[in-house]
Amino acid sequence: MAKFFIIGAGPGETDLLTVRAARALSRADVVLYDRLVGDDILSLAPKLARKIYVGKGSGEQEIGQAKIFENFVRLSEQDLNVVRLKGGDPMIFGRGVEEWLFLHELGCEVELVPGVSSATGLPAMLGIPLTARGASRGFAVVTGHGLAGAPIEWSKYSSVDTLAILMGVSRRVEIAKELIQLGRNPKELVCFIENGSSQQQKVITSNLEKVASQSVEVKAPAVWIIGNVVAFYEKLHAHVSLSESPKEIFSENILQVSNEQ
Amino acid sequence: MAKFFIIGAGPGETDLLTVRAARALSRADVVLYDRLVGDDILSLAPKLARKIYVGKGSGEQEIGQAKIFENFVRLSEQDLNVVRLKGGDPMIFGRGVEEWLFLHELGCEVELVPGVSSATGLPAMLGIPLTARGASRGFAVVTGHGLAGAPIEWSKYSSVDTLAILMGVSRRVEIAKELIQLGRNPKELVCFIENGSSQQQKVITSNLEKVASQSVEVKAPAVWIIGNVVAFYEKLHAHVSLSESPKEIFSENILQVSNEQ
Numbered sequence: 001m002a003k004f005f006i007i008g009a010g011p012g013e014t015d016l017l018t019v020r021a022a023r024a025l026s027r028a029d030v031v032l033y034d035r036l037v038g039d040d041i042l043s044l045a046p047k048l049a050r051k052i053y054v055g056k057g058s059g060e061q062e063i064g065q066a067k068i069f070e071n072f073v074r075l076s077e078q079d080l081n082v083v084r085l086k087g088g089d090p091m092i093f094g095r096g097v098e099e100w101l102f103l104h105e106l107g108c109e110v111e112l113v114p115g116v117s118s119a120t121g122l123p124a125m126l127g128i129p130l131t132a133r134g135a136s137r138g139f140a141v142v143t144g145h146g147l148a149g150a151p152i153e154w155s156k157y158s159s160v161d162t163l164a165i166l167m168g169v170s171r172r173v174e175i176a177k178e179l180i181q182l183g184r185n186p187k188e189l190v191c192f193i194e195n196g197s198s199q200q201q202k203v204i205t206s207n208l209e210k211v212a213s214q215s216v217e218v219k220a221p222a223v224w225i226i227g228n229v230v231a232f233y234e235k236l237h238a239h240v241s242l243s244e245s246p247k248e249i250f251s252e253n254i255l256q257v258s259n260e261q
Numbered sequence: 262m263a264k265f266f267i268i269g270a271g272p273g274e275t276d277l278l279t280v281r282a283a284r285a286l287s288r289a290d291v292v293l294y295d296r297l298v299g300d301d302i303l304s305l306a307p308k309l310a311r312k313i314y315v316g317k318g319s320g321e322q323e324i325g326q327a328k329i330f331e332n333f334v335r336l337s338e339q340d341l342n343v344v345r346l347k348g349g350d351p352m353i354f355g356r357g358v359e360e361w362l363f364l365h366e367l368g369c370e371v372e373l374v375p376g377v378s379s380a381t382g383l384p385a386m387l388g389i390p391l392t393a394r395g396a397s398r399g400f401a402v403v404t405g406h407g408l409a410g411a412p413i414e415w416s417k418y419s420s421v422d423t424l425a426i427l428m429g430v431s432r433r434v435e436i437a438k439e440l441i442q443l444g445r446n447p448k449e450l451v452c453f454i455e456n457g458s459s460q461q462q463k464v465i466t467s468n469l470e471k472v473a474s475q476s477v478e479v480k481a482p483a484v485w486i487i488g489n490v491v492a493f494y495e496k497l498h499a500h501v502s503l504s505e506s507p508k509e510i511f512s513e514n515i516l517q518v519s520n521e522q
Binding site for chain 1: 269271272274275276277278279280281283284350351352353354356357358359361362365373374375376377378381382384385386388389390391392393394398399400401402403404413414416417418420421422490493496497
């Protein structure tokens, strides 16, 4: 039987994998990888390992998942180390548990190696703490990508101190409007981290009201942080841009907004 | 000037550090470390590196923080690589941003290396996904440890699909009561992960009602997950105990509880 490793690749750069993940990848016979996993990370696997792309385009979720399960069945009876490599953490919007259950039912041994989630790691590296004394006692991570027929009940999430939204930038205008309607302060700071942990990283800070008024341009993939903890980024950003060199775009009156609070 | 690395050590085992964190630690001249960081992780630093324990006992928060800042001042003017090593992720209940701001004001270069948070990594390894299609669209991470005079407003967090609570096990009875009063299902599954990612790891599953009635024994440090995603652990646990050998205690009628839902 094959042994499967369901591995989180972290937020992007190769050295943000855990040591355990890097080691498992270096011993893989087969790697099944997703769209958000870069070539640098794949190059940690042996040259002779088979690398099978199983990413899904939008609208292809179910076809894609069936293809992954077919690969699992085909590989399961061979004596192989198979790495299933996912961006971020496999158990946060990664369908990791569905794949683990499927493999468990096939009778395969499975080891899950957690990863640094983009939702926590990207803001942390920029100087945005999801929790901070006096500013945020907790945070929520939620997907902005409502499935057809099952919109997200934002009222469940709207009152937490800090929100981290994954896969929601194309719906940012309606989400911002709804959060304001549900009682969040329109002047509350927000930050979008586009293409985080890559050469193309772009950091966009603004506030909820501006996002609601369609004046903030953002492209997927992006992590979206909502909360006044974004003010820490502003305090630290001169330093961050020195060491990280992100291309930064500030809304013209962010200083004014944070002074108001 | 010293260069400071504020590093997340992850949930416990040494190979759950990121490659970046392990590398920075291996080049450290000085390591300032917290209580939850184990000897195995410290041994990644050079033998000749100075290792300074700056953990805080309960009630010593402010004294401890002053001591850390004194060390920062003393070390800042020397040409050293200083690692500030924290359990989990430094920006999730780690006061990482306060330390970064302090160092920034001293004029030091700071690099933050994120870690796998215990709140996400420990349940993931056990087979508890914080999100899962059809079961959890999002999750919140919150501290159960209310500061004197500033109790946590559980109503802000009580309606999210899945809750991960850090530093709250000694208050579990009152927290469970309050969450039930705020509308969570008393039969909802919970899981405590004591001493996660260590030889002493212990996994305790139960439900909210039993926690509220004082019938569940748990010792700190523990991560507490509340949500029906805990049912996945039950489905997978025979497998998990095979590979991970946690000492497991099941409440006698967990199967019955999950069948009811």
